[in-house]
Amino acid sequence: xxxxxxxxxxxxxxxxxxxxxxxxxxxxxxxxxxxxxxxxxxxxxxxxxxxxxxxxxxxxxxxxxxxxxxxxxxxxxxxxxxxxxxxxxxxxxxxxxxxxxxxxxxxxxxxxxxxxxxxxxxxxxxxxxxxxxxxxxxxxxxxxxxxxxxxxxxxxxxxxxxxxxxxxxxxxxxxxxxxxxxxxxxxxxxxxxxxxxxxxxxxxxxxxxxxxxxxxxxxxxxxxxxxxxxxxxxxxxxxxxxxxxxxxxxxxxxxxxxxxxxxxxxxxxxxxxxxxxxxxxxxxxxxxxxxxxxxxxxxxxxxxxxxxxxxxxxxxxxxxxxxxxxxxxxxxxxxxxxxxxxxxxxxxxxxxxxxxxxxxxxxxxxxxxxxxxxxxxxxxxxxxxxxxxxxxxxxxxxxxxxxxxxx
Amino acid sequence: xxxxxxxxxxxxxxxxxxxxxxxxxxxxxxxxxxxxxxxxxxxxxxxxxxxxxxxxxxxxxxxxxxxxxxxxxxxxxxxxxxxxxxxxxxxxxxxxxxxxxxxxxxxxxxxxxxxxxxxxxxxxxxxxxxxxxxxxxxxxxxxxxxxxxxxxxxxxxxxxxxxxxxxxxxxxxxxxxxxxxxxxxxxxxxxxxxxxxxxxxxxxxxxxxxxxxxxxxxxxxxxxxxxxxxxxxxxxxxxxxxxxxxxxxxxxxxxxxxxxxxxxxxxxxxxxxxxxxxxxxxxxxxxxxxxxxxxxxxxxxxxxxxxxxxxxxxxxxxxxxx
Ligand code: SF4
Ligand code: SF4
Numbered sequence: 001x002x003x004x005x006x007x008x009x010x011x012x013x014x015x016x017x018x019x020x021x022x023x024x025x026x027x028x029x030x031x032x033x034x035x036x037x038x039x040x041x042x043x044x045x046x047x048x049x050x051x052x053x054x055x056x057x058x059x060x061x062x063x064x065x066x067x068x069x070x071x072x073x074x075x076x077x078x079x080x081x082x083x084x085x086x087x088x089x090x091x092x093x094x095x096x097x098x099x100x101x102x103x104x105x106x107x108x109x110x111x112x113x114x115x116x117x118x119x120x121x122x123x124x125x126x127x128x129x130x131x132x133x134x135x136x137x138x139x140x141x142x143x144x145x146x147x148x149x150x151x152x153x154x155x156x157x158x159x160x161x162x163x164x165x166x167x168x169x170x171x172x173x174x175x176x177x178x179x180x181x182x183x184x185x186x187x188x189x190x191x192x193x194x195x196x197x198x199x200x201x202x203x204x205x206x207x208x209x210x211x212x213x214x215x216x217x218x219x220x221x222x223x224x225x226x227x228x229x230x231x232x233x234x235x236x237x238x239x240x241x242x243x244x245x246x247x248x249x250x251x252x253x254x255x256x257x258x259x260x261x262x263x264x265x266x267x268x269x270x271x272x273x274x275x276x277x278x279x280x281x282x283x284x285x286x287x288x289x290x291x292x293x294x295x296x297x298x299x300x301x302x303x304x305x306x307x308x309x310x311x312x313x314x315x316x317x318x319x320x321x322x323x324x325x326x327x328x329x330x331x332x333x334x335x336x337x338x339x340x341x342x343x344x345x346x347x348x349x350x351x352x353x354x355x356x357x358x359x360x361x362x363x364x365x366x367x368x369x370x371x372x373x374x375x376x377x378x379x380x381x382x383x384x385x386x387x388x389x390x391x392x393x394x395x396x397x398x399x400x401x402x403x404x405x406x407x
Numbered sequence: 408x409x410x411x412x413x414x415x416x417x418x419x420x421x422x423x424x425x426x427x428x429x430x431x432x433x434x435x436x437x438x439x440x441x442x443x444x445x446x447x448x449x450x451x452x453x454x455x456x457x458x459x460x461x462x463x464x465x466x467x468x469x470x471x472x473x474x475x476x477x478x479x480x481x482x483x484x485x486x487x488x489x490x491x492x493x494x495x496x497x498x499x500x501x502x503x504x505x506x507x508x509x510x511x512x513x514x515x516x517x518x519x520x521x522x523x524x525x526x527x528x529x530x531x532x533x534x535x536x537x538x539x540x541x542x543x544x545x546x547x548x549x550x551x552x553x554x555x556x557x558x559x560x561x562x563x564x565x566x567x568x569x570x571x572x573x574x575x576x577x578x579x580x581x582x583x584x585x586x587x588x589x590x591x592x593x594x595x596x597x598x599x600x601x602x603x604x605x606x607x608x609x610x611x612x613x614x615x616x617x618x619x620x621x622x623x624x625x626x627x628x629x630x631x632x633x634x635x636x637x638x639x640x641x642x643x644x645x646x647x648x649x650x651x652x653x654x655x656x657x658x659x660x661x662x663x664x665x666x667x668x669x670x671x672x673x674x675x676x677x678x679x680x681x682x683x684x685x686x687x688x689x690x691x692x693x694x695x696x697x698x699x700x701x702x703x704x705x706x707x708x709x710x711x712x713x714x715x716x717x718x719x720x721x722x723x724x725x726x727x728x729x
Binding site: 027028029031034035036038039096097098099102103105106109110111113114115116117120199202203204205206347348351352353354355356358359360362363364365 | 537548549550551554555556557558571573582585586587588589590591606607608609610611612614615616617618619620622623624625626627628657659661662663664715716719
């Protein structure tokens with residue numbers, strides 16, 4: 001079984017690499033976005049991964065900072081998920097830049113009037129906090145794992161950075177630092193996630209984005225997807241599967257996810273209803289495009305069916321099995337890319353001036369968008385690298401299952 | 408594509424043969440005869456052209472003093488277009504705008520406010536400005552600084568069309584500027600919103616923020632990519648912002664946001680923007696809105712002057728009449 005997974009992973013990685021090669025060799029020439037719909041799949045993927053990261057992080061810190069006992073077993077796995085999602089998200093947005101080699105300019109000459117600059121600074125701070133928190137959360141186990149010759153032991157030795165202190169005092173200090181970093185990280189995660197909502201909401205040129213609900217929606221979506229992904233990971237990938245505690249943890253995560261999902265849907269419906277009934281008809285064009293435009297299926301089939309109806313049924317069934325709950329989680333986490341895509345694209349396909357689409361007609365000025373093969377492949381690459389990093393982290397770092405100290 | 412290549416190859420071969428024949432050893436071949444005949448024909452043609460152009464210049468000269476081409480023979484009435492006559496309103500307007508441009512350039516940057524007035528009643532929708540701008544700024548597929556929006560109003564037979572050329576509005580409160588994460592786009596003291604191609608990271612946030620759709624992204628494409636060769640005109644440098652930009656590989660401005668900058672490079676050399684000088688309807692006016700008595704400042708005082716989406720508070724420097 002392991003071999004099959006590894007082979008599949010390698011095949012998908014190879015396919016993804018084809019996309020990356022195309023992207024690097026051809027630049028944006030093989031992309032599906034246009035001058036008029038300048039953002040697409042990667043921006044949506046970036047936001048989804050950012051949401052996953054923040055969501056997983058916030059839920060982990062329910063255990064560390066807010067002492068929610070039911071989530072103790074999730075803590076480290078959640079932190080690892082958050083870290084990996086964040087790295088993948090950064091890849092997604094990096095590939096999207098017109099000049100990839102200039103990303104550092106956001107650090108050296110930031111314009112703090114721009115929500116985008118704020119985002120970058122916030123998630124950089126978040127990155128550092130998160131990495132630190134994860135380190136303190138696993139340091140003691142790293143020290144324990146450092147004896148021996150295996151690859152795990154060698155990595156563990158490296159990662160202790162020479163701090164091998166296992167006294168009670170040192171462990172207490174670790175726990176304290178975890179809590180401290182978590183306390184710093186929670187507002188950071190909230191800020192940069194709501195911040196990505198702000199990034200869209202401030203653009204008045206796009207009435208569909210210009211809504212104060214958006215930052216809140218982004219936050220709720222983060223918690224929904226973060227919870228969903230953790231439900232899946234805990235259901236299928238913790239080492240002490242099968243026991244009653246395991247079942248309870250998954251059920252708790254499932255319920256949490258369900259709650260966030262319902263709240264998320266409420267906010268989405270609110271946006272939809274307002275959009276459909278605007279008294280200035282043009283302001284509802286984006287919503288109508290989403291419901292009945294060429295990408296209708298991404299809303300009805302992916303978001304409504306696969307992302308809401310099916311998982312809600314699975315999660316609310318009495319006596320739902322652990323794997324059912326886990327599958328529901330995966331469905332929600334994956335299908336949310338469509339939710340993000342349906343924030344980005346409908347806002348852009350509506351021309352800011354009537355008559356503009358017909359004024360000068362050529363493919364790169366089109367007011368519609370479908371991701372190109374290269375974009376799909378690069379997206380695949382990002383996800384596959386994320387999966388690989390997660391797998392590596394889970395196997396090399398003491399994050400899953402052996403939560404002795406916390407349990 | 409193959410057909411084209413063959414055609415080119417064929418032409419090349421014919422050329423070589425012809426040269427071979429010409430440099431031959433004096434044997435008069437049929438080809439030679441043909442060639443001589445060709446030269447003779449060409450001579451006749453040149454003579455005819457010369458005659459015609461003489462006639463043209465006569466008519467032209469005749470037309471000048473009167474400022475009217477009424478007396479011109481129908482066959483040669485084409486060159487006597489109103490544009491060329493000194494009495495024409497447009498010609499004097501261009502001369503006046505040029506003088507005003509020179510005067511404005513003598514003032515410090517911060518005391519100029521470049522502005523444009525577009526008279527929609529005069530625009531005929533020919534899109535010469537669009538094309539001239541494409542050529543002037545070396546614009547690739549996906550980037551058009553000045554499209555002309557067409558609208559049809561009324562029902563037949565009472566039907567009218569209105570044309571709205573849409574350059575960048577050079578907003579006084581430009582929504583595209585604050586969103587840029589790296590200060591790559593900003594408003595100059597003379598009111599022109601510029602992009603520093605060397606700083607722009609190509610995030611495209613500004614493109615989404617412009618309420619006029621006035622920004623585009625340079626994907627690095629050429630119009631002649633799928634032809635036998637990328638034509639040299641697509642590789643020759645453009646002079647935006649007074650620098651030389653060769654669009655090659657991923658070098659800027661490829662990968663950057665791009666927009667109309669009122670042809671700053673031409674302005675600074677004392678020339679009007681390309682769209683102004685090529686406008687066949689004489690519908691686009693340009694100048695310093697802060698220069699007392701300038702043509703544009705007079706025009707925006709008219710009752711019919713308006714700005715696009717003025718309710719947004721962006722305060723464009725482009726005004727429309729009609
Ligand atoms: S028209 Fe658009 S690109 Fe031009 S200054 Fe205004 S907001 Fe910026
Ligand atoms: S595309 Fe360039 S100019 Fe526009 S916001 Fe991004 S960095 Fe700034």
